[in-house]
Amino acid sequence: MQNEQNYNNELKGKIALVTGGTKGIGKAIADKLTQAGAKVIVVARNHGQKPNPEHHFLAGDISNAQDTEALVKEIVDKFGKVDILINNVGGLNSPGGGYSVLTDEHWEKDLQVNLLSAVRLDRLLLPLMTAQKDGVIIHISSTSGLVPQWEANLVYGVAKSALNTYSKSLSNEVANKGIRVLTVSPGPVKTEGMEAFLNGYANNAGISVEQMTQTMMDKIGGIPMGRMAEPTEVAELVCFLVSPKASYLTGANYLIDGGNIPL
Numbered sequence: 257m258q259n260e261q262n263y264n265n266e267l268k269g270k271i272a273l274v275t276g277g278t279k280g281i282g283k284a285i286a287d288k289l290t291q292a293g294a295k296v297i298v299v300a301r302n303h304g305q306k307p308n309p310e311h312h313f314l315a316g317d318i319s320n321a322q323d324t325e326a327l328v329k330e331i332v333d334k335f336g337k338v339d340i341l342i343n344n345v346g347g348l349n350s351p352g353g354g355y356s357v358l359t360d361e362h363w364e365k366d367l368q369v370n371l372l373s374a375v376r377l378d379r380l381l382l383p384l385m386t387a388q389k390d391g392v393i394i395h396i397s398s399t400s401g402l403v404p405q406w407e408a409n410l411v412y413g414v415a416k417s418a419l420n421t422y423s424k425s426l427s428n429e430v431a432n433k434g435i436r437v438l439t440v441s442p443g444p445v446k447t448e449g450m451e452a453f454l455n456g457y458a459n460n461a462g463i464s465v466e467q468m469t470q471t472m473m474d475k476i477g478g479i480p481m482g483r484m485a486e487p488t489e490v491a492e493l494v495c496f497l498v499s500p501k502a503s504y505l506t507g508a509n510y511l512i513d514g515g516n517i518p519l
């Protein structure tokens with residue numbers, strides 16, 4: 257892309273962990289951090305279709321406590337540290353239709369994937385970061401955490417909203433230990449996850465994916481830029497935030513939404 261920033265190997269010597277780094281936004285972030293010189297570990301349940309040979313892939317379900325503990329042990333044994341943690345795993349696992357169709361199981365699953373996976377991983381890796389008095393943690397949230405869309409994604413929005421508050425609290429707690437914690441809230445992004453969401457809803461509603469996409473854009477109040485983001489555009493922002501260029505930034509929640517949120 258024309259607007260790519262040049263990081264001149266600024267992340268050389270850094271170890272970065274990107275959860276969900278095999279597809280979509282996570283893959284774009286992992287690629288960008290690699291270009292900037294970091295050694296990048298990606299975690300997902302499967303390899304993904306176009307693995308980057310420069311990424312160190314580890315298999316695991318990050319919404320599961322046992323898998324996560326085993327992953328962290330493997331990372332510590334192999335790499336000794338994590339300087340940059342990108343908590344990117346998340347997504348919609350519950351049906352639309354509002355509160356009455358949502359069971360305890362739906363709530364538990366989406367809270368695990370969108371909130372507790374990050375809380376757990378932060379808790380396991382922060383001691384390593386605080387010991388070296390250096391580290392950056394990014395939480396990938398969503399504009400759904402700021403603007404409720406109960407018809408489509410009630411649990412997801414609640415989980416992302418909680419993630420925003422948790423991220424801010426954590427940033428206050430660890431700022432004086434040399435750790436920066438930031439939130440990034442994308443609007444719609446063209447990823448495999450978004451494609452699956454649109455296909456599923458279009459199927460259920462008996463309309464085309466194009467009609468469904470338009471319905472979603474209208475529902476969220478329109479995107480002034482008239483399109484979804486590319487994953488690489490989110491990756492550019494994240495790469496800046498974890499770089500030394502952003503040394504005074506912590507605690508903030510960065511919208512990347514083509515102008516969608518009206519404030």
Ligand SMILES: NC(=O)c1ccc[n+]([C@@H]2O[C@H](COP(=O)([O-])OP(=O)(O)OC[C@H]3O[C@@H](n4cnc5c(N)ncnc54)[C@H](OP(=O)(O)O)[C@@H]3O)[C@@H](O)[C@H]2O)c1
Nearest residue numbers: 276278279280281300301302317318346398444445447449
């Ligand atoms: N796309 C959007 O429009 C959009 C908008 C706002 C916010 N976001 C947020 O951005 C993040 C990434 O979204 P995306 O659209 O890029 O997702 P995506 O295309 O569905 O990719 C998700 C990635 O996470 C991995 N993953 C999913 N569940 C996992 C688990 N339990 N354990 C380990 N890995 C897991 C997937 O690999 P496996 O399936 O092989 O595990 C894949 O690598 C999410 O937090 C999402 O909420 C997305």
